[in-house]
Amino acid sequence: MKDIDGIHEVLEALQPHWADIEADFERHNQRFLQLASVDHDAIGRVLRAHLIIESFLNTFLEAQLHLENIHAVKLSFFQKAKLLPTQGSSAAAVRPGILQVNAVRNKFGHRLDHQIEQHEISAVFEILHAARPGVRFSGPVEAIEAFSPVACAFLAVPPSNLQKLFIEAFSNLRSHDPYEDGA
Numbered sequence: 001m002k003d004i005d006g007i008h009e010v011l012e013a014l015q016p017h018w019a020d021i022e023a024d025f026e027r028h029n030q031r032f033l034q035l036a037s038v039d040h041d042a043i044g045r046v047l048r049a050h051l052i053i054e055s056f057l058n059t060f061l062e063a064q065l066h067l068e069n070i071h072a073v074k075l076s077f078f079q080k081a082k083l084l085p086t087q088g089s090s091a092a093a094v095r096p097g098i099l100q101v102n103a104v105r106n107k108f109g110h111r112l113d114h115q116i117e118q119h120e121i122s123a124v125f126e127i128l129h130a131a132r133p134g135v136r137f138s139g140p141v142e143a144i145e146a147f148s149p150v151a152c153a154f155l156a157v158p159p160s161n162l163q164k165l166f167i168e169a170f171s172n173l174r175s176h177d178p179y180e181d182g183a
Helices: 007-036 041-065 077-083 089-110 117-130 140-155 160-169
Strands: none
Touching: 041 077, 041 089, 041 140, 077 089, 089 117, 089 140, 117 140
């Protein structure tokens, strides 16, 4: 048994139109080559940061929501990030940046040649300015990479002997959703 039946008949039917087919293929192939030649380093670096943040996000939500397996719920990254508290928690401080990193990752999912603008990750820069004062980043990708360990640290569930300290320290913190409240 063949995997594909009738391929020879298809080629015979198309043979009289082969020049037009090849010209059309070449047009599509040029587009493919253009997309394939885009520097994918930024995409990979943003995706890696996104995946690492998601791992810590899962652990945080499992602990806070008393879930045994957040994967069974099959929430998207965005849905998980929206479950993060907006106040009174270390997670609230990094929530807007996490949402922005996700938005950037999604833009790469739709446009391989997306160029990240600083305004797209304003919350990332805001938390980095507080967490790493004086540090400059050569571009948005480097800022996202630097934000990733900060976000993960703020999502890390502190041991029981430090939980009260964290609760008190973050009790008055409030973050705003970068896609709501007119932001």
